[in-house]
Amino acid sequence: MDVYARVCLVFMLCGLFKEGQSDSCIGRCGQDLKTTFICQCDYNCTRYNDCCNDFNAICSSATCSGRCGQSHDTTKPCQCNEPCVTYGDCCSDYQSLCSDTTIVDALSAVMEDLWNSDTNRLRESDYTINTTGSRLFAYVNQAALKKPTFERLIRLLDNYNKMVGEAEQSTASELAEVEDFLNTILATPVMTKTFTFLINNGHITNSTSVFRDTLMELWFNFYPRSRSGPSDSCGFEHIMVGELKKTSTVSGFHSWIQFYLEESNGNLILENIIIKTEPNMIATSFSWHGNKKSKSAFFLGTSPEFDMAVYSICSLVRCDSLCKFTLQNHTVSIQTWDIAHKSGYQIGSAYLSI
Ligand SMILES: *[C@@H]1O[C@H](CO)[C@@H](O)[C@H](O)[C@H]1NC(C)=O
Ligand SMILES: *[C@@H]1O[C@H](CO)[C@@H](O)[C@H](O)[C@H]1NC(C)=O
Ligand SMILES: *[C@@H]1O[C@H](CO)[C@@H](O)[C@H](O)[C@H]1NC(C)=O
Ligand SMILES: *[C@@H]1O[C@H](CO)[C@@H](O)[C@H](O)[C@H]1NC(C)=O
Numbered sequence: 001m002d003v004y005a006r007v008c009l010v011f012m013l014c015g016l017f018k019e020g021q022s023d024s025c026i027g028r029c030g031q032d033l034k035t036t037f038i039c040q041c042d043y044n045c046t047r048y049n050d051c052c053n054d055f056n057a058i059c060s061s062a063t064c065s066g067r068c069g070q071s072h073d074t075t076k077p078c079q080c081n082e083p084c085v086t087y088g089d090c091c092s093d094y095q096s097l098c099s100d101t102t103i104v105d106a107l108s109a110v111m112e113d114l115w116n117s118d119t120n121r122l123r124e125s126d127y128t129i130n131t132t133g134s135r136l137f138a139y140v141n142q143a144a145l146k147k148p149t150f151e152r153l154i155r156l157l158d159n160y161n162k163m164v165g166e167a168e169q170s171t172a173s174e175l176a177e178v179e180d181f182l183n184t185i186l187a188t189p190v191m192t193k194t195f196t197f198l199i200n201n202g203h204i205t206n207s208t209s210v211f212r213d214t215l216m217e218l219w220f221n222f223y224p225r226s227r228s229g230p231s232d233s234c235g236f237e238h239i240m241v242g243e244l245k246k247t248s249t250v251s252g253f254h255s256w257i258q259f260y261l262e263e264s265n266g267n268l269i270l271e272n273i274i275i276k277t278e279p280n281m282i283a284t285s286f287s288w289h290g291n292k293k294s295k296s297a298f299f300l301g302t303s304p305e306f307d308m309a310v311y312s313i314c315s316l317v318r319c320d321s322l323c324k325f326t327l328q329n330h331t332v333s334i335q336t337w338d339i340a341h342k343s344g345y346q347i348g349s350a351y352l353s354i
Contacts (some may be wrong), residue, residue, distance in 0.1 A: 022052075024054050025051075025058040028052075029059035039053070044089075063092075070203060071338065080094055081319055107318075107323065108326045115279070117190050118306040119189070120149055126301065127141065127301055129276070129300065135270060136284060147303075153181060153240065156174075156241075161232070163244055164226075165230070166230070168237070195208070201317065203317070218347050220235070234346070235350075238348070240255045256301065267288060269288075271284070280299050310334065315345060319338050321335075334352055335350070
C-alpha cells in the first residue's frame with residue numbers, strides 16, 4: 001500500500017469507526033497496522049503520519065546507540081539512518097549520536113587505519129600510470145598481482161555474465177572460489193579492523209560467521225537490477241567486474257585491477273583521464289568491449305580487501321548516500337546505493353565521487 005492509499009484508507013475508516021477504538025499506544029507498540037483503529041502504533045506510523053498521539057511517549061524508547069546508519073529496521077520503533085530525516089521516523093537521539101561530525105570522525109579514523117594496514121597495496125614503484133598516452137597503465141609489477149588476495153580476486157572475474165538482464169548462475173567451483181576469496185581477505189589486517197569497527201558501531205554482532213555472512217550478502221547474493229528482470233547482478237559483479245547494458249554502455253566497473261587486466265587484454269580502450277587526485281584516486285572514461293563508460297572512478301594500487309572494506313563500511317554506515325571522510329589529509333566521498341530496498345543489505349553500487 002502506498003502512502004496515499006494508506007492515508008486515504010485510515011481517513012475513511014476514521015469516519016466509520018469513530019467510537020470505541022483505542023486512540024492510545026498503550027499495549028500496542030509495534031503491532032501490525034489495524035485499520036479499524038483510529039490511529040496506529042506500528043513502527044511505520046511516523047512515516048504515514050497516522051501515529052496515536054502518545055506513540056512517541058509510549059513506544060519510542062529505542063535509541064540510536066550503536067545503530068547509526070543502519071538500514072530501515074521494521075522491528076525497531078524508530079530509525080537511525082539518513083532517510084529517517086525525510087520520513088520523520090528518527091529516534092530522538094539520532095542527531096546527537098549520529099550527527100555528521102560524529103560519523104565523519106569515526107569513518108575518518110577507521111579509513112586511515114585501514115589505509116595504514118593495507119600492506120598488500122602496491123608501492124609507488126610497483127606501477128606506473130601514463131597520463132599522456134592512450135593506455136593508462138604503463139607498468140604493473142606482476143609479482144604484486146600474485147599476492148593471495150589479488151590472485152583470488154582475479155579468479156572471480158570470469159564468473160559472471162556481464163550482460164544486464166541475463167540471469168546469473170554459479171557453478172559449484174565458482175562458489176568455492178568465492179568462499180576461498182572471502183577466507184583469504186578475512187585473514188588480512190584490513191578485514192580484522194573492519195570487523196572490529198562494524199561490531200563497535202552496532203552493524204554486526206561479535207561473530208566471525210556473522211561478518212562473513214554480511215560480506216556474502218553485501219557482495220555476492222544475486223539480485224535483479226530491474227524490477228521485473230531476472231537475478232542478473234550482484235555487488236561484486238557490478239563494482240569489481242563491471243556490467244554491460246543493452247544500450248551499449250558500461251555500468252559499474254570500479255576496480256583498478258579489472259581495468260588493468262582488461263586494458264592489457266585489449267578489451268578496454270582508455271579515452272580520457274578525467275581527474276587524478278590523492279590519495280590514489282582516478283576517474284577515467286573508456287570503452288569496454290566497445291561499450292562506453294563516460295566516467296568510472298576507482299582507487300589505484302589498493303588491495304582487494306581495502307576496496308571491499310571501504311565500500312562495505314560506507315554501504316552499512318551511509319546507506320544510499322554520500323559517505324564522506326578524510327584519508328591522508330584529503331577528502332574522500334563515496335556514493336553508495338542499496339539495491340531496491342530488499343530485505344538485508346545488498347550493494348547496488350558504491351564508488352568514489354570525484
Ligand atoms: C513497514 O513498511 C514496509 C514497507 O515500506 C513494510 O515492508 C513493513 O512490513 C512495514 N512494517 C510494519 C510493521 O508495518
Ligand atoms: C606514455 O604514452 C606516450 C604515448 O603513447 C608514450 O610516448 C610514452 O612513452 C608513455 N610513457 C610511459 C611512461 O610509458
Ligand atoms: C569479540 O569477542 C572476543 C572473544 O569473546 C573478544 O576477545 C573481543 O574483544 C570482542 N571484540 C569486540 C570488538 O567486542
Ligand atoms: C596531515 O597533515 C598534518 C598537519 O599538516 C601533518 O602533520 C601530517 O603529517 C599529514 N598526514 C599525512 C598522511 O599527510
